[in-house]
Amino acid sequence: MSNLEANPRSNVTKGNNNILRKQGMVPGIVYGGQDENELISVSKKHLKILLDQENFLSNVLKIKINKKEINVLPREITFDVVTDEPIHVDFLRMVEGRTIILEIPVRFINNDKSPGLKRGGVLNIVRRKVELKCPTDGIPKELVVDLDGLDIGSSIKISAIKLPENVIPTITGRDFVIATVAAPTIVKEPEKPAEETAETAEGADGETPKDGEQPATTDDTKKPEAEKKETDKKESAPEKK
Numbered sequence: 001m002s003n004l005e006a007n008p009r010s011n012v013t014k015g016n017n018n019i020l021r022k023q024g025m026v027p028g029i030v031y032g033g034q035d036e037n038e039l040i041s042v043s044k045k046h047l048k049i050l051l052d053q054e055n056f057l058s059n060v061l062k063i064k065i066n067k068k069e070i071n072v073l074p075r076e077i078t079f080d081v082v083t084d085e086p087i088h089v090d091f092l093r094m095v096e097g098r099t100i101i102l103e104i105p106v107r108f109i110n111n112d113k114s115p116g117l118k119r120g121g122v123l124n125i126v127r128r129k130v131e132l133k134c135p136t137d138g139i140p141k142e143l144v145v146d147l148d149g150l151d152i153g154s155s156i157k158i159s160a161i162k163l164p165e166n167v168i169p170t171i172t173g174r175d176f177v178i179a180t181v182a183a184p185t186i187v188k189e190p191e192k193p194a195e196e197t198a199e200t201a202e203g204a205d206g207e208t209p210k211d212g213e214q215p216a217t218t219d220d221t222k223k224p225e226a227e228k229k230e231t232d233k234k235e236s237a238p239e240k241k
Contacts, residue, residue, distance in 0.1 A: 002050055002059065002061050002062070003061070003062045003063075003064065004042055004043075004046060004047070004050065004061050004062070004063050004064070005042070005043070005046075005063075005064050006028070006030075006040040006041065006042045006063050006064065006065050007025070007040060007041050007042075007065075008038065008039065008040060008065060008066065009027065009039045009040060009041050010039065012039060017088075020041050021044075021087060024043065024044050024045065025041040025042065025043060025044060026041060026042050026043075026044045026047055026086050026087065026088065026089055027039075027040075027041050027087075027088055027089075028040050028041060028042055028088060028089040028090065028091060029090055029091070030063065030065075030070060030072055030091045030092075030093060031090070031091070031092060031093065032092045032093035032094075032095065033093040033095040034095075035093065038065065040063070040065060040091075042063075042089065044085070044086060047086055047089065048086065050074075051077070051086065054105055055104075055105050055141050055142060056074055057073075057074050057075070057077075057102075057103070058073075058102045058103065058104050058105070058139060058140075058141065059073075059074070059141060060072070060073055060094060060139060061073070061074065061091070063091060070093060070094075071093070071094040071136075072091035072092060072093055072094060073091065073092045073094060073100070073102075073136075073139075074089065074090070074091055074092075075090045075091065075092045076089070076090040077089050077090075094136040094137075095136060096136060096137060097135075097136070098135070098136045099133055099134060099135050099136070100133075100134055100135075100136055100139070101131060101132070101133050101134075101170060102131070102132060102134055102139060103129040103130065103131050103132075104129060104130055104131075104132050104134075104139075104140055104141075104142060104143055105128065105129050105142050105143070106125075106127060106128055106129060106130060106142065106143045106144075106145060106178060106179075107142045107143070107144050107145070108123065108125075108144075108145045108147055108179070109144060109145070109146055109147065110146055110147045110148040111123070111147055113147065113148040113149065114147040114148065114149070114150045114151075114181060115149070115150070115151045115152075116150055116151040116152035116153070116154060116181040117147065117150075117181065119151075119152065119184075120184040121151075121152040121181045121182060121183060121184055122181070122182045122183075122184060122185065123147070123179060123180075123181060123182075124179060124180045124181070124182045125178075125179045126177050126178055126179055126180070127176075127177075127178050127179070130143055130158065130169060130178070131169065131170045131171070132163070132167050132168065132169055132170065133167070133168050133169075133170055134164075134166075134167045135166050135167070138164050138165065138166060138167060139167075140163070140164050140167060143161050143163075144161070145160075145161060145178060145179065147181075150181050151181065152181055152182070152183050153180075153181065153182075153183075154180065154181045155177050155179070155180040155181075156177070156178045156179045156180070157175045157176065157177055157178060158171075158175060158176055158177075158178060159175045160178075161178070
């Protein structure tokens with residue numbers, strides 16, 4: 001259980017709260033049970049250390065106000081919209097014998113021992129947190145899911161998780177799924193388009209005729225001009241007897 005020291009405060013004006021914030025403190029309140037609400041302020045530095053914990057809102061803290069210690073549960077944190085710094089915090093007193101509804105985070109272990117994940121399967125997480133009804137003296141910090149031996153197609157339901165005594169899900173009447181081990185997703189590449197046959201219809205010299213040009217031929221148009229004239233003379237000369 002984490003500890004947090006708090007100072008009592010009596011002035012609730014906006015100006016006084018801003019002065020506290022400039023001094024590195026965060027205004028807050030402790031409420032619940034039969035006792036009256038208590039106005040407090042806590043160190044922003046120490047509060048931010050606790051905020052870094054994933055299960056901060058489901059972790060019971062022990063707050064010390066002067067010489068009195070109170071078990072509380074963080075219920076709401078207000079952040080500055082510009083700086084994202086905490087500017088107010090609410091704590092709920094833990095009263096023995098009461099029950100409370102909380103969202104408890106889920107943690108998965110033994111990923112390396114799952115045959116399905118080893119074969120390329122994917123862990124599909126349906127619920128990262130589960131809402132539970134818990135007694136104030138038996139709040140679990142997390143729910144642990146063991147993936148050892150799970151193959152592709154396996155599903156983990158709430159009934160497979162061992163819950164502490166007197167802790168029950170708020171969803172009743174069905175065994176809801178927490179996560180599944182799904183088959184790997186295969187991305188099929190698009191087929192390449194067939195090459196155009198016109199690219200292979202090249203001229204005899206290996207080049208495709210340009211627009212407006214006649215294709216090359218093998219007739220006497222390719223003969224030298226002098227040779228053509230000599231041939232014409234022979235064909236036009238009179239035959240000697």
